[in-house]
Amino acid sequence: MTSRKYHASQRRDMILTSLEQDGLVTVPMIAKLCNTSEMTIRRDFEFLEELGLLARTHGAAILPGSPSAKKFDTIEPSLDRRAILNQRAKFAIATLALQQIEPNQTIALDVGSTVFALADRIKGMPIRVFSTSLPIARHLGQAGAKVYMPGGEVQGSEPSIVGVKAVEDLRRFHFDISFIGVSGLAEDGFYDYSIEETEIKSAMVAQSKRNIVLMDSSKFGRVSVARISEFSNIDLLITEQTPPGPLQESLKAAGVEILIASSVVTKMKKEISNGF
Amino acid sequence: MTSRKYHASQRRDMILTSLEQDGLVTVPMIAKLCNTSEMTIRRDFEFLEELGLLARTHGAAILPGSPSAKKFDTIEPSLDRRAILNQRAKFAIATLALQQIEPNQTIALDVGSTVFALADRIKGMPIRVFSTSLPIARHLGQAGAKVYMPGGEVQGSEPSIVGVKAVEDLRRFHFDISFIGVSGLAEDGFYDYSIEETEIKSAMVAQSKRNIVLMDSSKFGRVSVARISEFSNIDLLITEQTPPGPLQESLKAAGVEILIASSVVTKMKKEISNGF
């Protein structure tokens, strides 16, 4: 009879793994699985809910953003399905990214679900944010942050501002750091689907002292329509798995630092509540 | 014998999935499927209706709003509670507003849930839209419309662009019609909560050939912080109930036309319940 006990971080990982697999976990289920009391699991649920990694309902926990997760007076729109998938990886990446920011900096946030995860974690920090992403601007604006947007056109594929005017507006800003989301990484640089988006990203990179790319490992080796930037303009890549050898060498040769985010959920509650 | 019980969130997922698939679901259908009582399913329907994810009729539940089957993935963030409340009135107002627009015009859309209702109905029309509202821009952008936004700051209270830069950008545009949402109507003009918003609205009005105010009757006689505009700048007011005598006279004296949208509501409801 195996009746070993797990540590909090292990339990929480088990919870998230089950959740990702089944879409729903119940308290008694996990309590048995972890060989612990229901109360403990409830407290784990509470913890993970505060981080936005799950949503509690009566009798179970579900993926955040599902219809039932919405309380009646939800003001914020939920993220779409794509953002929910792989959220643990995104959360881990965002956590590392957060540590790159210092109080009172001006940062630029690009579009995409990983960058959104960062925006979510930024809430409450004393910084100024510039973003072309409508969801990010809305989310942070609602949270009381100082958010600026460029003028321009709203493109179909992504809810974001693009176009000549946007690039022009962008050129009048200067950022301490910009966080770029990309859809592909090949040996000659970072890639994105749409040409319009690429123009914006390039301009953003040009206006920043420091450029950080956020991407999850699913994009390794993928080449899309347009190249955003050569490696030489990027200072740091944050991802959650080590890139394949050749890619890694190209990156290192160009002086791009790489940070790997481990997805174990440990006690970062403290970090958050004390946080700045 | 499979007689397992499902959790609320699972049932609601099943309801939405069936709805998506068949376009219509009945209470007994789902009750059997979920192995639960009809009362519970009714309560689920009620819950989902409040989120705007389905519409109830006698004997069944159907897709809300437009008949075109929306994929669940692409379902837009549900509107906030305020938007859901009084949705029928807003729908009726939006329907009348829609008739004021002609193809290939350039129109400006202000913020607020009533204006959002209009934006939703505009989808697919060959027009150019300018908006300061993040939800509206996102909604229409996703639907493939040509949407422009000014640059500026995202204010806390409303998800919209405000500030000096926004007003400046706005002044470079000219609109055929602008649709303004307001939070108060008194005998000396239209009012709004926030001074920042008011500045934007005033600028919008100044750049338009024709100005139309959309408001529901709950705002009659209410005075807020700042006055947007005198009546003389407004051409048309669309609402769903006749304003009280004094207000009506002031409006008419200033040459503001008034349209009441009420009969449309019942007609629309029938249309929906008959299954389009």
Add this chain to the structure above:
DNA sequence: TGAAAATTGTTATATTATGTGAATTAATTA
């Protein structure tokens, strides 16, 4: 090591979800 802090388990209490049958409302048919 020992004291303080954090985590976990237990119990009693409160809250929420569900099921039932009667009362009400809406649709249907003669």
Add this chain to the structure above:
DNA sequence: TAATTAATTCACATAATATAACAATTTTCA
């Protein structure tokens, strides 16, 4: 239009789950 039937709401009982307070345990760190 009245009578009939089906669907819905309402009010209450019951079961399931969550919370809060406190005791027991483990971990941390001086």
